[in-house]
Amino acid sequence: DAGITQSPRHKVTETGTPVTLRCHQTENHRYMYWYRQDPGHGLRLIHYSYGVKDTDKGEVSDGYSVSRSKTEDFLLTLESATSSQTSVYFCAISSGTSTDTQYFGPGTRLTVL
Amino acid sequence: AQSVTQLDSQVPVFEEAPVELRCNYSSSVSVYLFWYVQYPNQGLQLLLKYLSGSTLVKGINGFEAEFNKSQTSFHLRKPSVHISDTAEYFCAVSKAGNTGKLIFGQGTTLQVKP
Numbered sequence: 001d002a003g004i005t006q007s008p009r010h011k012v013t014e015t016g017t018p019v020t021l022r023c024h025q026t027e028n029h030r031y032m033y034w035y036r037q038d039p040g041h042g043l044r045l046i047h048y049s050y051g052v053k054d055t056d057k058g059e060v061s062d063g064y065s066v067s068r069s070k071t072e073d074f075l076l077t078l079e080s081a082t083s084s085q086t087s088v089y090f091c092a093i094s095s096g097t098s099t100d101t102q103y104f105g106p107g108t109r110l111t112v113l
Numbered sequence: 114a115q116s117v118t119q120l121d122s123q124v125p126v127f128e129e130a131p132v133e134l135r136c137n138y139s140s141s142v143s144v145y146l147f148w149y150v151q152y153p154n155q156g157l158q159l160l161l162k163y164l165s166g167s168t169l170v171k172g173i174n175g176f177e178a179e180f181n182k183s184q185t186s187f188h189l190r191k192p193s194v195h196i197s198d199t200a201e202y203f204c205a206v207s208k209a210g211n212t213g214k215l216i217f218g219q220g221t222t223l224q225v226k227p
Contacts, residue, residue: 004156031212031213033213033214035217040122040219041219042117042119042203042217042218042219042220043157043203043215043217044217045214045215048212048214050212056212058214090156090157092157094213095213096212096213097213098145098207098208098209098210098212098213099145099162099164099207100213101147101159101162102157102159102213102215103158104149104156104157104158105156106155106156107155107156
């Protein structure tokens with residue numbers, strides 16, 4: 001397995017509170033991605049990073065921000081969580097070319113009450 | 114823009130029977146095609162991918178997929194399934210030069226019954 005960990009693995013929070021999810025890799029891959037998985041929608045890209053301090057938006061970025069201060073860590077922040085952000089969040093890594101395999105973390109299940 | 118449609122949300126099948134999971138994509142440019150599998154309570158892992166060349170691609174665990182450009186399809190097949198193949202399967206596309214971003218289909222749950 002690629003060395004990707006996500007923390008926490010489960011979280012329950014209340015509407016309006018800030019939440020930060022962490023993705024950590026030991027593979028030194030340049031690209032890191034955050035996806036959310038919802039029934040009937042598959043996985044949708046939230047944000048991605050192509051290097052330290054270099055990030056860009058995906059298709060469902062509203063309400064989310066990201067930061068990458070080190071190659072190995074990619075943080076996803078919900079500034080003020082809403083119930084619509086209840087989901088399973090996956091981090092993935094790759095070397096960044098379109099032919100490359102993405103390697104996925106185990107996921108974080110977030111429930112916003 | 115690219116899009117991916119998986120035509121079946123659930124596919125029930127008996128053990129040792131053949132199975133086909135269908136995937137259609139739309140794109141105005143060349144794309145690369147992937148199938149990922151997600152076992153219960155796990156992340157996704159790559160089954161196989163089509164980049165170029167032979168349209169029949171073989172992957173792990175006895176799965177294969179055929180790229181059909183004229184029908185814009187990339188269906189996944191296995192001649193004989195096992196209970197352990199019970200999982201969710203995702204078809205995905207990426208566009209050349211697009212930083213590896215993937216567009217996923219909605220997923221198909223394969224339920225293998227004894």
